[in-house]
Amino acid sequence: MTHMSKKKKKYYVVWKGLKTGVFESWEDCKAQIKDFKGAQYKSFLTFNAAKKAYKEGAKAYIGKSKIFKSQLTSEQLKKIGLPNFNSIAVDAASSGNPGKMEYRGVDTKTKKQLFIQGPFKEGTNNIGEFLAIVHGLAFLKQHNSNRILYTDSKTAMSWVRKKTCNSKLKRNEKNKDLFELVDRALKWLNTNKYETTIVKWETKAWGEIPADFGRK
16 A cells, blocks of 8 residues: 655635635635635645734735745744844845846835935946945944844845955946945945844745845
8 A cells, every 4th residue: 555645734824815814725725816816825834824924914925926935844944934024125136247237225024115226327236235235234323223134145245244345347437326336335334333233035935035126
């Protein structure tokens, strides 16, 4: 007699559907969202996580356009935990590398935009991520805030730590305004102390960083 491998049980939250709530099977969940315009739903690995998500509302869990499915095991997810919402999140977008680039910072929980810069005619993603972190640090210091700062760029984190912008992009007329900002950011890092903790956003566990420009 062959044992069929047991599929991991999942719990489904429906925030918008014919009926809302936590459902224990995909069939039940599907029945609530089938043909329902603008349905909002997501699967969770434990009943408690699903219950919590239902209570907190879809906004905290669903990206702008797609339902995010975590690529991690429940053990890994438990270890990582949930994002700290007493925080801001920063990100950059560049069309081409180098290419037109912009960056921004948002409130992690509400996604409310706190600052945005660009588009700059010629920049790279790494420079944008670096500037976004420094802008975020200055913003939090100015507001005397104890919030932490999320970024999804390890490169930019190390540049900030080393107080350097290690870009291979050469200065020219086209990117003069961008490099003026880089110089200002480096000067800020060298003349300011900050208490803010910079934390890597766990994309695999939480989906795209809230400051993402959604252009992928």
